[in-house]
Amino acid sequence: MTITAAHTSEPILSVKNLSTSFFSDRGEVKAVRGVSFDVYPGEILGIVGESGSGKSITCMSVLRLLKANGRVLDGSAVFEGKDLTTLPSRQMRALRGNDISMIFQDPMTSLNPTLTVGEQIIETIRAHRQVSRADAAKRAIELFDLVKIPSPSKRLKSYPHEFSGGMRQRVMIAMALSCDPKLLVADEPTTALDVTIQRQVLQLLKELQSRLGMAVILITHDLGVIAEVTDRILVMYGGMVMETGRVADLFESPRHPYTQGLLKSIPDLSSGEHQRLSPIPGSPPDMLHPPAGCPFAPRCTHAMGICTEAVPQLYCAGDTPVLRAGQAARCWLHHADAPEVPEVNAREHEGAA
Ligand SMILES: Nc1ncnc2c1ncn2[C@@H]1O[C@H](COP(=O)(O)OP(=O)(O)OP(=O)(O)O)[C@@H](O)[C@H]1O
Ligand code: SF4
Ligand SMILES: [Mg+2]
Secondary structure (H helix, E strand, O other), X not given: OOOOOOOXXXXXXXXXXXXXXXXXXXXXXXXXXXXXXXXXXXXXXXXXXXXXXXXXXXXXXXXXXXXXXXXXXXXXXXEOOEEOOOOOHHHHHHHEOOOEEEEOOOHHHHXXXXXXXXXXXXXXXXXXXXXXXXXXXXXXXXXXXXXXXXXXHHHOXXXXXXXXXXXXXHXXXXXXXXXXXXXEEEEOOOOOOOHHHHHHHHHHHHHHHHHHOOEEEEEEOOHHHHHHHOOEEEEEEOOEEEEEEEHHHHHHOOOOHHHHHHXXXXXXXXXXXXXXXXXXXXXXXXXXXXXXXXXXXXXOOOOOHHHHOOOOOXXXXXXXXXXXXXXXXXXXXXXXXXXXXXXXXXXXXXXXX
């Protein structure tokens, strides 16, 4: 299965058929099941989905940061010609923090409260670059300037708790950028922040991405947030990719009932009221015992007999006329013999797009 995207360059990261499980006393948690996607140089790929859908574990598998009970069972993740799933640990460590950087949700857990942020960023720079302390300090000031932290040389002397949440997240972004990564993985980088600060940090991330030309994977629960800053989206559910495509296509013409449900659940902030919020009824599957068929079947209003029996393939443009170039949806409704695919009412989510 090939998803034809409108890209002329080679992907910087190509993930194919990735499957990851955790093994516990209770059994095997099938967290990621056959996930494939590409990330192209200079683009922002958004990964969206409800809690437990496998967003973080997909990226943790690629970065080889799984907890001890987690194992990649199948698949590959090729970054610039090297399969990260089989790369020796030393080479992998060298790659992380050099070519690939990460930002996580809560900066307080990633920053050392007993050291100034300056000491921490200088240490990070010197861990990856053979530079003097003075040069690393100069670079730290440049980076603080880049992420728009006012009075950078003064703020380097502050401790993490002396920063607001938004500023702390900027410190984390500065650290992640300290070695000019080619790929930045940002896992829920703004969830802990209030909406206005969230927007500012995401806009900054977008600005930096286009200025520095790096590729970004941005993970979030929030389709509203993702619409503003990403180029393409991967919608995950039950450890699988349910739909993928360009942002505009998924917002105008979502072709998976789960994506349609997510879009309807975005609050319409533009109206000043939060009236259009209608969450998808039901809850995500237990990944210890995932359903045999489509993982969304128990919550899907379009479910048919086949849906509970077999997992549908990821249908692409070309398989059916309703999917656009670069768009793909894992749903039996795209099978040639299925009933007509229901249209989602675009007005229901236009305010959020
Ligand atoms: N160490 C672990 N042991 C067992 N199961 C785990 C472990 N870590 C994650 N899981 C399970 O793997 C599945 C995928 O988790 P993941 O963290 O990728 O979800 P997510 O989409 O990132 O959710 P969230 O939006 O809450 O961060 C979940 O069912 C989760 O419970
Ligand atoms: S495969 Fe069936 S249950 Fe799954 S989303 Fe499509 S219609 Fe719904
Ligand atoms: Mg997560």
